[in-house]
Amino acid sequence: MSDFENKQFESEETEPTIVTLLDEDGNEHAFEHVDSFPFNGETYVVLIPTEEEVAAGEADEVLIFTLHTDEEGNETLLFVEDEAELDMAFEEFKTRMQDEFDFEE
Numbered sequence: 001m002s003d004f005e006n007k008q009f010e011s012e013e014t015e016p017t018i019v020t021l022l023d024e025d026g027n028e029h030a031f032e033h034v035d036s037f038p039f040n041g042e043t044y045v046v047l048i049p050t051e052e053e054v055a056a057g058e059a060d061e062v063l064i065f066t067l068h069t070d071e072e073g074n075e076t077l078l079f080v081e082d083e084a085e086l087d088m089a090f091e092e093f094k095t096r097m098q099d100e101f102d103f104e105e
Helices: 051-055 083-096
Strands: 004-006 018-022 028-039 042-049 063-069 075-079 101-103
Touching: 028 051, 028 083, 042 051, 042 083, 063 083
Parallel strands: none
Antiparallel strands: 004 101, 018 028, 028 042, 042 063, 063 075
């Protein structure tokens, strides 16, 4: 996905929702939940690295997942691996968030 710049200043009214994900080595990485939206029959979840993650050298990119719920109600985030689906979801996200972010191509 492309880099972006957050134009929105942190508001005192709302705390960002932080999601912790584990990498393949079991290391924790913190991400801020930016948006969730239904699109083409899926629910997409958009995360960005926290400022601490970016300062530690993590990429300043948008991560897009699909949200799946199992029979027991457990939610799982799955990477969108299909490039065409990822591009469509990212374009929808950009449309939804154009007033919040400056997107770089």
